[in-house]
Amino acid sequence: MKKVVLFKGVSEDYEKVFTDNDYEVVFVEPLQFSFINLDQLKEKLDQDLFDGLILTSPRAIEAVAKCWDPAKFVLWNTKRIYSVGHTSCQRISMLLGLEAIGGTSGNAQNLAKIIISENSKPHKFLFPCGSLRSETLPTMLSEADMTVDAITVYETKENENLRKDLMELNESAPTCMVFFSPSGCEYIYRQLQTFNNRLSVLPHFAIGNSTAHKIENLGLEIAGVATQPVPESVMESVKTYFATEGTVS
Structure with a gap:
């Protein structure tokens, strides 16, 4: 074997x-991870300032879950939630009760293309992410006249x-x-x-x-x-x- x-x-x-x-x-x-800036994340999740939420890693999903309460469902259930991979989409459903788009995207570049194709006018997205995030997705969305509010919610260490x-x-x-x-x-x-x-x-x-x-x-x-x-x-x-x-x- x-x-x-x-x-x-x-x-x-x-x-x-x-x-x-x-x-x-x-x-x-x-790797090992430590969560940061959760107070700031909670404040942003409480505000009706965004058209959608982008979660591209398990730790970002966990960070949002740490700031989550049932009252937020009413606000975010009317917005588009994007993620990469079936597993992440299932985890969003399990922890947040929200349905995510992008299960078949496979990577940040493909996900950015999906977001751009589904949003014909400028939108603003909240993007909780890690300290070592790739700039591919924010750059592509910015070039499509979309605003990405990236907030670092966890640090990656050896x-x-x-x-x-x-x-x-x-x-x-x-x-x-x-x-x-x-x-x-x-x-x-x-x-x-x-x-x-x-x-x-x-x-x-x-x-x-x-x-x-x-x-x-x-x-x-x-x-x-x-x-x-x-x-x-x-x-x-x-x-x-x-x-x-x-x-x-």
């Missing part, structure tokens, strides 16, 4: 998809246990690794340079293009990129690679 390393927090969905395909799964979280986790992983003979964020890639490879390891030569897979580009910028090759940020697509990219390798050999 092949062992795959997923550089993310433990996920039952990912574990089920990989184990159903005869892969052993190891989860390693390279997991304090990352080096120890990587050293233990180095002894466990995994077959491949899947990366889920550009910042995670950076922290992982910063630590891998501090000790002799066998991990750097393993096949590297990415959840999306931004993460893939970060891996390539680190001078590494990409074995596959998921077509959608969902477990099934990640699994398919891994299976396709090893099926091709088996044919070649």
Whole structure:
């Protein structure tokens, strides 16, 4: 049974998809997060100043949930809520009771295109985000004469246990690794340079293009990129690679 390393927090969905395909799964979280500016976020959520809400990460959704109360539903249920990926849309529904658009977008660029196509006149959106956010979405919306009020609601840092986790992983003979964020890639490879390891030569897979580009910028090759940020697509990219390798050999 092949062992795959997923550089993310433990996920039952990912574990089920990989184990159903005869892969052993190891989860390693390279990041840790701390919430900030929640008082400011709560104040903005209470005001009827925005045409919609953009939530592109699980932590942004959690930050809004920390400031949420049932009274806000009446205000925000009449506005458009945008997110990236089915999982995030489901989480918005579960935590906030709101229906989100963008489940099939896959990335910030595609989501921005959806927002622009659905809003023919200038709109103002609230965009709770992280300290390492990409500027792709705000830039595209700004160029389309839309206003984005970006508020940083969480900070991303390196997991304090990352080096120890990587050293233990180095002894466990995994077959491949899947990366889920550009910042995670950076922290992982910063630590891998501090000790002799066998991990750097393993096949590297990415959840999306931004993460893939970060891996390539680190001078590494990409074995596959998921077509959608969902477990099934990640699994398919891994299976396709090893099926091709088996044919070649």
